[in-house]
Amino acid sequence: xxxxxxxxxxxxxxxxxxxxxxxxSEGDRAVCPEDFSPCTxxxxxxxxxxxxxxxxxxxxxxxxxxxxxxxxxxxxxxxSTSEVSGIPADFLGNTxxxxxxxxxxxxxYELTIDDNAFASSATFTKxxxxxxxxxxQQRNFNFLSGFGDMTALNIFNSRNxxxxxxxxxxxxxxxxxxxxCRGFDSLVNEGKITLSGLKNLYLxxxxxxxxxxxxVLSSLASASIESLEELRLYNNRLxxxxxxxxxxxxxxxxxxxxxxxxxxITRSLSFYNxxxxxxxxxxxxxxxxxxxxxxxxxxxxxxxxxNLTRFESYVFQTMLEGMVQAGxxxxxxxxxxxxxxxxxxxxxxxxxxxxxxxxGGQCSDxxxxxxxxxxxxxxxxxxxxxxxxxxxxxxxxxxxxxxxxSNGNDVLVECPGGLVFNxxxxxxxxxxxVPTCNA
Numbered sequence: 001x002x003x004x005x006x007x008x009x010x011x012x013x014x015x016x017x018x019x020x021x022x023x024x025s026e027g028d029r030a031v032c033p034e035d036f037s038p039c040t041x042x043x044x045x046x047x048x049x050x051x052x053x054x055x056x057x058x059x060x061x062x063x064x065x066x067x068x069x070x071x072x073x074x075x076x077x078x079x080s081t082s083e084v085s086g087i088p089a090d091f092l093g094n095t096x097x098x099x100x101x102x103x104x105x106x107x108x109y110e111l112t113i114d115d116n117a118f119a120s121s122a123t124f125t126k127x128x129x130x131x132x133x134x135x136x137q138q139r140n141f142n143f144l145s146g147f148g149d150m151t152a153l154n155i156f157n158s159r160n161x162x163x164x165x166x167x168x169x170x171x172x173x174x175x176x177x178x179x180x181c182r183g184f185d186s187l188v189n190e191g192k193i194t195l196s197g198l199k200n201l202y203l204x205x206x207x208x209x210x211x212x213x214x215x216v217l218s219s220l221a222s223a224s225i226e227s228l229e230e231l232r233l234y235n236n237r238l239x240x241x242x243x244x245x246x247x248x249x250x251x252x253x254x255x256x257x258x259x260x261x262x263x264x265i266t267r268s269l270s271f272y273n274x275x276x277x278x279x280x281x282x283x284x285x286x287x288x289x290x291x292x293x294x295x296x297x298x299x300x301x302x303x304x305x306x307n308l309t310r311f312e313s314y315v316f317q318t319m320l321e322g323m324v325q326a327g328x329x330x331x332x333x334x335x336x337x338x339x340x341x342x343x344x345x346x347x348x349x350x351x352x353x354x355x356x357x358x359x360g361g362q363c364s365d366x367x368x369x370x371x372x373x374x375x376x377x378x379x380x381x382x383x384x385x386x387x388x389x390x391x392x393x394x395x396x397x398x399x400x401x402x403x404x405x406s407n408g409n410d411v412l413v414e415c416p417g418g419l420v421f422n423x424x425x426x427x428x429x430x431x432x433x434v435p436t437c438n439a
Contacts, residue, residue, distance in 0.1 A: 047073025057085045064093035074099040086112030096124040104133035113143040122146040129154040141166035159183040164219045171197030180205040184212035189219045198224035208236040241268040253277040270294025290314045294424035295434045297322035304334035313346040313396040320354040321436040334360035342380035346396040349377040385410045392426040399437035
């Protein structure tokens with residue numbers, strides 16, 4: 001009995017001691033070694049984190065001039081609603097911050113940042129975030145030009161951009177997100193910013209039109225054609241696919257839903273590599289020109305909630321065959337008023353195995369593609385030249401031949417010497433350049 005009581009006492013003491021140590025440890029983590037008032041500081045998230053909320057710029061500069069040099073995990077500034085001063089040189093003294101965040105609390109505050117404001121952090125900062133700021137007086141990003149280890153830039157809810165010049169021309173900067181911003185009409189493309197390592201570029205919710213989107217892409221990504229992997233341009237006001245897009249040799253994901261795109265022109269989505277995710281849903285697409293998608297494989301392609309009335313072989317057959325060949329992928333066609341006439345004979349009668357990768361294919365009278373009777377298409381021609389378009393078109397039944405269309409008349413031509421027809425370039429080519437013909 002005594003031993004049992006002693007064991008209970010020891011266990012209770014250990015529990016109290018463990019709890020006390022945990023509280024002490026938690027308290028130690030939350031205490032910074034210096035006083036950063038009127039800002040706050042805690043060390044509960046992997047280092048010292050200084051937050052200056054509604055503190056004047058001059059007070060912040062003063063406090064960092066009296067603190068000793070320290071490496072911060074993060075520095076976050078929310079400007080005072082009455083702030084009129086810009087961010088001066090040597091703003092953080094000798095202190096370095098791995099993450100810098102600037103939040104402008106007043107839409108009337110015209111952000112200006114001295115080129116040397118964060119000079120002490122140039123070789124230390126990884127992430128910079130700016131939110132709610134008015135860039136009308138901030139003419140460039142020179143205050144970031146020396147940030148050689150910077151990996152990510154985030155800009156939210158800001159407006160009136162003039163130039164992105166000054167962003168560090170180094171390969172470490174792989175992620176740029178500019179979201180829910182306005183005022184790109186005055187943006188000037190002053191030449192390439194050499195972001196040779198840029199992989200992720202997010203430009204959604206910005207009300208970009210065709211002109212402003214082209215300028216932003218040229219400014220930020222024209223030197224990233226061999227590195228960019230993901231591009232998000234959804235929730236804008238685009239009417240066309242930006243001309244620079246097919247130049248990105250490693251682009252794997254492209255998201256352009258919720259725009260005003262009504263026409264996809266030839267080769268505008270003809271990529272050099274396989275693309276796993278292409279989102280064009282909820283636009284106003286009424287027509288897709290021949291060879292718009294080239295000859296490489298696609299994974300998931302969203303075309304739902306558009307105005308397509310045609311599902312032509314010379315647009316979609318190579319794409320669908322690539323999906324079947326790879327064993328993954330699909331084309332989403334929900335809520336498109338497709339005319340289920342003879343132009344679908346290539347699919348319903350001759351290539352029914354491709355229906356497995358057509359998701360939501362539905363006629364304008366609500367009949368699903370999968371419910372159509374193939375016998376209704378037996379008298380339809382294998383191929384019909386598109387209206388008012390001359391050129392070379394793939395033969396739905398063979399890779400080794402193609403149709404030549406002229407004034408609505410078609411002639412079937414065989415490719416010479418074992419070559420196959422490449423729909424991306426509309427000519428005969430080596431089979432290894434057309435994956436679906438190189439099984």
